[in-house]
Amino acid sequence: MKQTDYSYTRSLMVFALFLLWSFATANAQQGSLFETGNELYNQGEYQAAIDTYKEILAAGEHSPEVYFNMGNAYYKMDRIAPSILYYEKALFLDPDDEDVKVNLAYARNMTIDDIDALPKTGFAKLTRGLLGAFTYSVWSYLAIVGMLLFVLFFIGYYFADREGRKRLLFAISGGWVFLSLLCLLFAFQQRKWERNYDPAIVFASETTVKSEPNLGSDEIFRLHEGTKVFILDAMHDWKKIRLADGKEGWLPAEELQRIKDF
Structure with missing residues (x-):
């Protein structure tokens, strides 16, 4: 043995x-x-x-x-x-x-298209900056840590023998619950943003953006090599894209290269 x-x-x-x-x-x-x-x-x-x-x-x-x-x-x-x-x-x-x-x-600076991004409100900038401070996984870990601290302080409150100390520990434990739930909300929002954030680069020297995902639809505008777009949807061999200035349309998928392909 x-x-x-x-x-x-x-x-x-x-x-x-x-x-x-x-x-x-x-x-x-x-x-x-x-x-x-x-x-x-x-x-x-x-x-x-x-x-x-x-x-x-x-x-x-x-x-x-x-x-x-x-x-x-x-x-x-x-x-x-x-x-x-x-x-x-x-x-x-x-x-x-x-x-x-x-x-x-x-x-x-060597690209042809000059696209101005839509201005963001102060609140939108603050929210995006706050959510983007960490990835969704880090926000999730912070939520778990906050919940563990809540448990520890609540145990301290339960066994405290003085009224003043019990009130203090109860308030602190409640604060950790609030922060934990807030971090959890941020984690969900950041995860949603990361999933929907699908940027790509135009590789065609010049391409026509269509109103619908077919060659027979109307031309909306044109784009050139190197322009950054954001993929919103896909249908067959077409991608629905949005520019930083808010314009939307359809492009053949073969004319785009996704940034997040790994």
Whole structure:
């Protein structure tokens, strides 16, 4: 019996070591590909660098650094739509990266369409800024922490022997309930926003936005390469899109590349 337990433990250790070795090897390979891509970029071999970065993406590794470097390589090749697409991907993963923001602004200056975003009210800005402070998962964790603190303070209130202390602990526990429910509401709202937020980049050099999802419908307006749109709906091979200025219409799906495709 002891020999069997020993063999089982040894097998688990071997399996754990194998997993650690596999992860370390995979990370080393991805790091090597990233360095190779950077070397090719520095040598001016931009397409080769892009192909190398794509190998990293094909392995399921998505990082703002890889997307940023791909955006730079496409920008050097004067391919505006792909450069904007990959800058946007990098910014989606790391919204506070100033280098990405600067390079994205340069790339956008080379687009034809000049679209002014609809002005937001002060309340809308405040709400969006507050919800966007954390992801829905972080808001959910905060709600759980708030509920745990409520339980702890309520237990303290239940066992407190002084009237003043009981009132204080009861008030604090009630405050944690309120904050927990508020965080839970924020989590649901942020999750809803993240699901509905589906930006894309126009890849056609010029395209006609239609009033309905078919070629025979009326033309509403035209868009050009590199313009950012937001996908609202899909029907067959068409996507309903909205611009930052509020205009809506239908485009062939093949003329768009989604930013959140990972």
